[in-house]
Amino acid sequence: MSKKSMLRSAKGRNDHPDNGRRAFLKNGLVAGGAAALGAAAAGAAQAAGENVILQKQDWRTYLGDGVDARPYGTPSAHEAHVIRRNVEWLTADPVSSVSFTPLHELDGIITPNGVCFERHHGGIAEIDPTAHRLMIHGLVDTPLVFTLEDLKRFPRENKVYFLECAANSGMEWRGAQLNGVQFTHGMIHNVMYTGIKLRHVLEEAGIKPNGKWLLVEGGDASAMTRSIPIEKALNDCMIAFKMNGEALRPEQGYPMRLVVPGWEGNMWIKWLRRIEVGDQPWHQREETSKYTDLMPDGRARRFSWQMDVKSVITSPSPQAPVTHGKGRTVISGLAWSGAGKISRVDVSVDGGRNWRSARIDGPSLSRSVHRFYLDIDWNGEPLYLQSRAMDEYRNVQPTKDALRAVRGVNSIYHNNGIQTWYVAKDGVTENVEVS
């Protein structure tokens, strides 16, 4: 099987509907009966013993697929609902649009490659790596051209970073709008990149003393561009060619993308093909018309590159309601900051009146998401869940109202306000704002 048809069949598997599980989820959401339903099923089963135990399952008897059946493995058919989704009314066209990471279904800190959110401006470029070049020119001693194979001969490094779109949660400025953490916070992913230091490539060409800015450009149909100050480029930027150990996915810039740790996702140019060194910024469309933050006085902030300290509870959340009724309940979420590591996450179950520090579990890495848990004994009364992150520089995640007080509601980008989920008695969970 060719590489391409392997990927294709992998994708086909995800398209496969899994009606049972999804219908359950949907009924739970719509009718609000998820908790009751779960409890009833368990109760009935206990009378005589559960059929799943008393009766022999097919998979206990018949042989399964051999090792040659799935040369590129895909998730279980029962996980077919764990997919990226888009919001059709957001954009005029799916080619320049966004799909969201299913955060409510994931755990730990690593986002699987196939569900990392996508944002393209001219569709997914399908690039033949042997026909791809990276050029570096402008204020350099020697303008250079690299193949992918050339770049792989520089010293490599592995780093886990989050990539968040500056417009993540941007639909929520005026109030609770989208009912699902996938849609309110799903423009983020967190993977391990393998690549090389951008610094090495720049030094190979030799930056002239007046070289203060880079223009970085993609090779897709939008030829996406951004200006990046040289300090950042020399400090920690990477050119990555692998994510989570395998080649970048085409949606994520195969064969190479820029990694700009802690800074807004739009700058992480995918399908990277050109770097020009200059003495001033270029003021491209994506740093003037877009990615500038309009303030209430009609003026706008620009070059607001860094992503702020932020967190969100991923479960329970509207797409992941509580289905087991009262008793032991795991509250789980993600926290991150473009400045560095997360030092603490506090969780409130009463809409911000009282807080408890959650337990951070798994690796704590600079500018990577952190996984937190709060294990509670739910008494079945409504919960007003909030999480509040603090980073190692003592930046504390603000409330949405604190942000609105300074920025109004038209700045689109950089909404890192505290999210509230309302968990009703029946476990159904909704995106709300509270007093």
Next chain:
Amino acid sequence: MLKYLKSVALGALVCSAFSAAGFAQGDVDKGKKVFNKCKACHMVGDKAKNKSGPELNELFGRAAGSKDGFKYSKAMLAKGEDGLVWNEETLNAFLTKPKAFVKGTKMSFAGIKKQKDMDNLLAYLGTFSTAEVQAPVAEQDDVSDDANAPAVTTQTNVAASAAEVPEHGVFHLGRVATDDEIAAWDFDVRPDGMGLPNGRGTVADGEEVFVEKCASCHGDFGEGVGRWPVLAGGQNSLQNERPVKTIGSYWPYLSTVYDYVQRAMPFGEAASLTDDETYAITAYLLYLNDIVDDEEFELSKENFLTVEMPNTANFYADDREDEPQYSVSADPCMNECKVGPVEITKRAQVLDVTPDQE
């Protein structure tokens, strides 16, 4: 598996429903790629609906301008009434030069240049039609196929010269870029005028190009069709409840207009405009935004920097650090931080705009 099975099934369909000759010429998979040029406006397949262009299922055998619910140009409707039916031959003619074959069509597409691409495209489109398709007569030979493929400098060329280690840098990797290579890729334009090519164009010229290549999405006056971006108007709206950010009301630099239009537009056929066309369109966009008011105004490399954009002064550097919520240094409150019982003030379900989980 689904997709894989589907392409096998399509293959079977092709063999049974069509004369084998009809599809020997084109490669469906390659045609799918060519169709990327059309995707901004047209859909095919199960979920196809009309977008800015009509859906193209069951295209073969269909009369021009006959898809229900699509608003065609008068020109296309007239062609249909005159008996134009889409088949191999008529599609060939139309898609080679849309504006020449249907004068006055509102399809903003320059045309398919390579016959190979056309054959592949039609083979692909044919898989969404059940009607018989007439076989194309184009000769097939693999050598011309290769000749048509874009010239790609492969690893080997470079490897040959890389036998001796280059002198530059620390790791001595990569090779020196040629002047022609840099010129081919370096087309960005900066506010100080760096990168502007020689060229010129008037408002009136720009209107012509804009109506032909841009108006199908952005509207004749830049007002935006449906949800496609608005390019003009919105002056003095930035403090309104619903600000309208356009080139005239918001964009700080004219260079960004020039740079972006030749970089990314028209959507679906990027980097196809000439320098003069780009100057002319930029002039027309200034006119639509009341920044120039003379239809005879000509924009050129020479006078580019004299144009002043109204909103230039209203941008300032990121100062989030000075916002009150980040300047407090006390530890965040842990107990009894708010008074009064919790009340829900806003709910997502009121709006109910969340997509279905289907």
